[in-house]
Amino acid sequence: MSEQQTITIEVDGKKLEAAPGQMLIEVTDAAGITVPRFCYHKKLSVAANCRMCLVEVENAPKPLPACATPVADGMKAWTCSPLARQAQKGTMEFLLINHPLDCPICDQGGECELQDVAMGFGEGVSRFSEGKRVVASHDIGPLIATDMTRCIHCTRCVRFGDEIAGIRELGATGRGEHMKIGVYVERSVSSELSGNVIDLCPVGALTSKPFRYRARAWELTQYDSVAAHDGVGSNIHVHVRNHQVMRVVPKDNEAVNETWISDRDRFSYQGLYTDDRLQKPMLRQDGQLREVEWQQALLEGAALLKSVDPARLGALVSPSATLEEMHLLQKLLRGLGSNNIDHRLRQTDFRGDAANPATPWLGQRFADLENNQAVLLVGSWLRKDQPLLNHRLRKSVLAGGQVMAINPLDYDFNYSLSNKLIGAPADMVGHLAAVAAALGADTAGVNANAEAAHQAIADALKAAGKGLVLLGSVAQMHPDYSLLRLLANNIAQAAHVDLGFVGEGANSTGGWLAGAVPKAGEGLSFAGMLEQGLDACVLLNVEPEFDTANPAAMAGLLNASKVLALTTHLSPWLLEYADLVLPVAATPETSGSFVNLQGDVQSFNGAARPAGEARPAWKVLRVLGNLADLEAFDHESSRDVLEEALQSIGEIKLDNSLSNAQAVTARLVSADLQRIGGVPLYSVDMLARRSGALQHTPDGWKAGLYVCADTASQLGLVEGSSAVLRQGDGELTLPLVVDDRVPGNCVWMPTGVPGSELLGEGFGTVSLEKA
Amino acid sequence: MANEVCLRTLHLDRSWLLSTYESEGGYEALRKILKEKISQEDIIETVKTSGLRGRGGAGFPTGLKWSFINRSAAGDKYIVCNSDEGEPGTFKDRDILRYNPHALVEGMIIAGYATGSTAGYNYIRGEFWEPYERFEAALQEAREAGLLGENILGSGFSFDIHAHLGAGAYVCGEETALLESIEGKKGQPRFKPPFPAMFGLYGRPTIINNTESLASIPDIIRQGGEWFRDIGVENSGGSKLFSISGNINNPGVFEIPMGTPFSELLEMAGGMKDGYNLKAVIPGGSSSPVLPAEVMMDLTMDYDAIAKAGSMLGSGAVIVIDDRQCMVKLLDRISYFYYEESCGQCTPCREGTGWMHRVIHRIEQGQGRQEDMDLLNDVTKRIMGRTICALGDAAAMPVAAFIKHFREEFQYHIDHKQCMVGGR
Numbered sequence A: 001m002s003e004q005q006t007i008t009i010e011v012d013g014k015k016l017e018a019a020p021g022q023m024l025i026e027v028t029d030a031a032g033i034t035v036p037r038f039c040y041h042k043k044l045s046v047a048a049n050c051r052m053c054l055v056e057v058e059n060a061p062k063p064l065p066a067c068a069t070p071v072a073d074g075m076k077a078w079t080c081s082p083l084a085r086q087a088q089k090g091t092m093e094f095l096l097i098n099h100p101l102d103c104p105i106c107d108q109g110g111e112c113e114l115q116d117v118a119m120g121f122g123e124g125v126s127r128f129s130e131g132k133r134v135v136a137s138h139d140i141g142p143l144i145a146t147d148m149t150r151c152i153h154c155t156r157c158v159r160f161g162d163e164i165a166g167i168r169e170l171g172a173t174g175r176g177e178h179m180k181i182g183v184y185v186e187r188s189v190s191s192e193l194s195g196n197v198i199d200l201c202p203v204g205a206l207t208s209k210p211f212r213y214r215a216r217a218w219e220l221t222q223y224d225s226v227a228a229h230d231g232v233g234s235n236i237h238v239h240v241r242n243h244q245v246m247r248v249v250p251k252d253n254e255a256v257n258e259t260w261i262s263d264r265d266r267f268s269y270q271g272l273y274t275d276d277r278l279q280k281p282m283l284r285q286d287g288q289l290r291e292v293e294w295q296q297a298l299l300e301g302a303a304l305l306k307s308v309d310p311a312r313l314g315a316l317v318s319p320s321a322t323l324e325e326m327h328l329l330q331k332l333l334r335g336l337g338s339n340n341i342d343h344r345l346r347q348t349d350f351r352g353d354a355a356n357p358a359t360p361w362l363g364q365r366f367a368d369l370e371n372n373q374a375v376l377l378v379g380s381w382l383r384k385d386q387p388l389l390n391h392r393l394r395k396s397v398l399a400g401g402q403v404m405a406i407n408p409l410d411y412d413f414n415y416s417l418s419n420k421l422i423g424a425p426a427d428m429v430g431h432l433a434a435v436a437a438a439l440g441a442d443t444a445g446v447n448a449n450a451e452a453a454h455q456a457i458a459d460a461l462k463a464a465g466k467g468l469v470l471l472g473s474v475a476q477m478h479p480d481y482s483l484l485r486l487l488a489n490n491i492a493q494a495a496h497v498d499l500g501f502v503g504e505g506a507n508s509t510g511g512w513l514a515g516a517v518p519k520a521g522e523g524l525s526f527a528g529m530l531e532q533g534l535d536a537c538v539l540l541n542v543e544p545e546f547d548t549a550n551p552a553a554m555a556g557l558l559n560a561s562k563v564l565a566l567t568t569h570l571s572p573w574l575l576e577y578a579d580l581v582l583p584v585a586a587t588p589e590t591s592g593s594f595v596n597l598q599g600d601v602q603s604f605n606g607a608a609r610p611a612g613e614a615r616p617a618w619k620v621l622r623v624l625g626n627l628a629d630l631e632a633f634d635h636e637s638s639r640d641v642l643e644e645a646l647q648s649i650g651e652i653k654l655d656n657s658l659s660n661a662q663a664v665t666a667r668l669v670s671a672d673l674q675r676i677g678g679v680p681l682y683s684v685d686m687l688a689r690r691s692g693a694l695q696h697t698p699d700g701w702k703a704g705l706y707v708c709a710d711t712a713s714q715l716g717l718v719e720g721s722s723a724v725l726r727q728g729d730g731e732l733t734l735p736l737v738v739d740d741r742v743p744g745n746c747v748w749m750p751t752g753v754p755g756s757e758l759l760g761e762g763f764g765t766v767s768l769e770k771a
Numbered sequence B: 001m002a003n004e005v006c007l008r009t010l011h012l013d014r015s016w017l018l019s020t021y022e023s024e025g026g027y028e029a030l031r032k033i034l035k036e037k038i039s040q041e042d043i044i045e046t047v048k049t050s051g052l053r054g055r056g057g058a059g060f061p062t063g064l065k066w067s068f069i070n071r072s073a074a075g076d077k078y079i080v081c082n083s084d085e086g087e088p089g090t091f092k093d094r095d096i097l098r099y100n101p102h103a104l105v106e107g108m109i110i111a112g113y114a115t116g117s118t119a120g121y122n123y124i125r126g127e128f129w130e131p132y133e134r135f136e137a138a139l140q141e142a143r144e145a146g147l148l149g150e151n152i153l154g155s156g157f158s159f160d161i162h163a164h165l166g167a168g169a170y171v172c173g174e175e176t177a178l179l180e181s182i183e184g185k186k187g188q189p190r191f192k193p194p195f196p197a198m199f200g201l202y203g204r205p206t207i208i209n210n211t212e213s214l215a216s217i218p219d220i221i222r223q224g225g226e227w228f229r230d231i232g233v234e235n236s237g238g239s240k241l242f243s244i245s246g247n248i249n250n251p252g253v254f255e256i257p258m259g260t261p262f263s264e265l266l267e268m269a270g271g272m273k274d275g276y277n278l279k280a281v282i283p284g285g286s287s288s289p290v291l292p293a294e295v296m297m298d299l300t301m302d303y304d305a306i307a308k309a310g311s312m313l314g315s316g317a318v319i320v321i322d323d324r325q326c327m328v329k330l331l332d333r334i335s336y337f338y339y340e341e342s343c344g345q346c347t348p349c350r351e352g353t354g355w356m357h358r359v360i361h362r363i364e365q366g367q368g369r370q371e372d373m374d375l376l377n378d379v380t381k382r383i384m385g386r387t388i389c390a391l392g393d394a395a396a397m398p399v400a401a402f403i404k405h406f407r408e409e410f411q412y413h414i415d416h417k418q419c420m421v422g423g424r
Helices: A022-029 A084-097 A113-121 A155-165 A196-200 A264-271 A294-308 A323-335 A364-371 A386-397 A424-439 A450-462 A473-477 A481-495 A510-516 A526-532 A552-561 A572-577 A617-627 A638-651 A709-714 B019-021 B028-036 B040-050 B063-066 B094-100 B101-115 B127-146 B175-182 B211-223 B225-233 B262-268 B301-307 B325-339 B347-364 B372-383 B391-416
Strands: A008-009 A014-018 A054-057 A076-078 A144-145 A170-172 A180-183 A206-208 A221-226 A236-243 A244-248 A282-285 A290-291 A313-317 A374-378 A404-407 A419-422 A467-470 A496-503 A536-540 A560-566 A581-583 A592-595 A601-604 A674-676 A705-707 A723-728 A732-740 A746-748 A766-769 B080-082 B119-124 B161-164 B206-210 B239-246 B253-256 B277-281 B317-322
Touching: A008 A022, A008 A709, A008 B175, A014 A022, A054 B325, A076 B239, A084 B347, A155 A170, A155 A196, A180 A572, A180 B211, A196 A374, A196 A746, A221 A601, A236 A638, A236 B262, A244 A264, A244 A560, A290 A374, A290 A572, A290 A766, A290 B277, A294 A560, A294 A617, A313 A323, A313 A374, A313 A526, A323 A364, A323 A510, A323 A536, A323 A592, A323 A617, A323 A638, A374 A481, A374 A732, A386 A404, A404 A424, A404 A450, A419 A450, A419 A526, A419 A705, A419 B040, A424 A481, A424 A674, A450 A481, A450 B317, A467 A481, A473 A481, A481 A496, A496 A617, A510 A592, A510 B040, A510 B080, A510 B239, A526 A552, A552 A572, A560 A572, A560 A617, A560 A746, A592 A638, A601 B253, A617 A638, A674 B063, A723 B028, B019 B101, B028 B211, B040 B063, B040 B101, B080 B175, B080 B211, B094 B101, B094 B211, B094 B239, B101 B119, B101 B127, B119 B127, B119 B175, B127 B161, B161 B391, B175 B206, B211 B225, B239 B262, B253 B262, B347 B372, B347 B391, B372 B391
Parallel strands: A008 A076, A313 A536, A374 A404, A374 A467, A404 A419, A467 A496, A536 A560, A560 A581, A674 A746, A705 A732, B080 B119, B080 B206, B119 B161, B239 B317
Antiparallel strands: A008 A014, A054 A076, A144 A206, A170 A180, A221 A236, A236 A244, A282 A290, A282 A581, A592 A601, A705 A746, A723 A732, A723 A766, B239 B253, B277 B317
16 A cells, blocks of 8 residues: 555545545544544544544444544544434533532633533533542642542543653553542652643643642733753743743644653743842942842943953853854854853863864754664763653654663663663773774774674664764763764764764754854863953853852852853852842743754744843843944844844754864773762753752752762762762762662762752762761 | 253263363364364364354354454464353353363364464453363363374474463453453453454454353364254354353253253253242343343243344343342342443443442432433443443443333332332
């Protein structure tokens, strides 16, 4: 049967074209014919259990469920004939008999599928006069509120766990009327995609816990936006009441996020409304930050910028800043004569800068991830770092593809890795070189010893018609990133597979395009700024203690320079080091654009009112440009800024190829005890870190020093005992946690989490002892 | 003419042993097939000729079912025997497992051969511990005699059988729920299509037959399809096991030719107990529509006769009811069973069985309302034909039939808040 073949069916007397094998409901949906349904969902398997979509089909003795009836040429169906209507109304009555009439206090009220369908198919008065069913609800965590009495047993949430999230956490137990949906094991739901069951649930059984009782659906205004917490750029709807963000829900975009969003994109908005949100500009006077009016603040800011030697002026910009903000900031800096700007704030190894690819990106379109036969992850917990990219990769595994990993921690995935090499961070280079050697590729001067596992990885990549070597966030934070990058490049070339980068934040690709990096040979990288110091440092939405690779060095930089911070929140370090802080709008409060990891430029409008006197950062930067007497800072709207930025970028050419990469000597050497860094998924940016709900999930960082059982016993430490970690001049005392995902002679202590500001960079030699 | 097929060894001492079975012609059919290399087509044709229809209740022609499987498809294919026997009133398969397990073993091997299957599973009702042990012992005997396992009787044909004990869910007698249960999942019927012949156990082509159907196979092969067919009547070939229970003197299992008059079966079962009069009969297990005495006494026990009277032969579970019994109370109990045993997967059955039971229970308790019977009738119509599996129909049919034939008893309960027959 050729793919193009179409057949003709007739529904309600209308001739419709269909593809063989399609279900009737897909054809009627495409034709705009309404068939009521609850259990059917286009992204989930067919269950046919709700019986709401029963329709009449010619020659069928009984009404058939449209969701599970494959079309056949010449088929005739009626969706609203007396038989179909009688069946649909019958099901409706059954669904309502045990459903509580608590719509007035139900969060789903007004956007409830059951309510909507009941308007069309239900009766005004119930014939059911017996006692109604009541079902106890369990606490399944901080994100999802449960009211299981309202459940209509459609099992969408169960199928979601099984088919999309890849972990069976919710399930149906009990029989008949006693059947109930709950967690199998009495604990909270842990999937990083769990919030999607809130959208899937057609009734008010599963609702958003942080949103609970905050607003009614009809009081909300919906704005289209783009999520700001990973490189996917998931399309979202921001729901606003009284100019405040009430919640975030997904917007369909098949090419980007399909119909899902990650929990991080859904719940980070909580971080917008915290006590440390900066409300007014503040200027350091007599050693104290004091509130000042905008006019004074801007004049002070411009004066500061003009007063310093441009060579000693630098800017650090969040990789989640908008393209417009990045463009104006680099324009401001360069207008002042400085080329010292960077957005690579978690990178520590800049030795490969001369060989940098022009515009690093994922290396493949998101949808193409599903077609890989072999993927090698290098230093990546993709499942938690980029949940929806991992979802695409999971589909490739379900289709028979392999995913392999070289990681410093035995991260768990929601599919099985066909091969994994877990070892101390210093061993990653050797493992990667061994894979290169197994492929006969250049090992960049690293001594390589290919064993069976390396050979297996090499063979899988080589045999793959489509494959990918993906450098994750941990690789990019690694002290030998330039070496890992070169080896990954050599492997990809030898195996004829793609090379990809998983950038930081929502706009790392945009950072490269907008020029939020020093041009080759001109200006200082982030590392250069740390090394040489600055007289004045501009921070754009950077929380210096948590958003930078080496807090110890960062503190030195801030201490020795004037600090001008444009920021949404006033963190303790800004309070201590900043000379001028300007409150700016967070992403859902400002208009802007992000370039995601596949190179899509996605623009959005502001959805909510900025907190206090905060202004969109692009406006602040524009005025600073004016006050600094620079040319061409006369943009009227963020659209003007975008147009200017896109004009200077020209055609977007995504390009991961390295030019003349030079081999370097590994900096990280084996040691008695090495630190493993990285950033936990809910510690990536200011908003996520401030979302109380996310922090209380199992993925929220639990303070501790994590070692494996062997290392703990070698050090004479036991679980829960207080231990002190020393790195350089820094030290940190926390309880010891035994976690066998950590390799021997290593301690897992990420950056971006409370306590990490007392230490240096995420990887390197440390010592650990009893406190 | 009784006990000619499945219970053929019943008159012998220790009828369940291999030696006893072989003394009555046991395993001759299998030996003949393997020795003469009888083709799969010929075996299936013989079964078709026999007129054997599925003995689990649906009455689907067994030979036709076997012909649905793609015998030449590569990979594993399975024969599954349904010994879940959960229908209230039915207890015939238990006696096959207890007294003649080798007939089933041989029948499964022949079915495996005829359909090109690689293994068989026997799903045995969770409460059947003794039958389970008998069946396991029979498998062991057959394996030791070279009749089961690798390279059976040196023929090159290999086939093994595994027994699987259920855990007490009625719905697991539904063939696709049974497959789910074997796979270790929650026992819930699958939506069909795809049918098991295409996508069955572990996603492989699978044939599922009732215990009695499979245990009839060896004699059909040994004595011929015509021989079996001629025992019975038109459209209902062979003999059949009837489990007869209720207000009779001698309840039990009787293997008699299809088409035997009900009155004869009642006589074999010792007639009505304590001299009370026959009021009604449920002819094919609790889900089949009840029939009044005067209808029943004129019927013969075969598929067509009972279907014509508006009920079903079902699994052959005959429940005899005398005139002391309150039909409201009886229906209350039956509806409670289906309410408890609905798997809960699809809406009409999950919600409707509880609704019906509560209304019937209310009537029985003297809380009935005038509109209740019309309501019940309407609810049955909204369940029947609307569910994934037949359990919904099974729950609704008795309600509709009890009200149809004994409406005055329900009306009396509603009007007088007490029972017409019990005086309560």
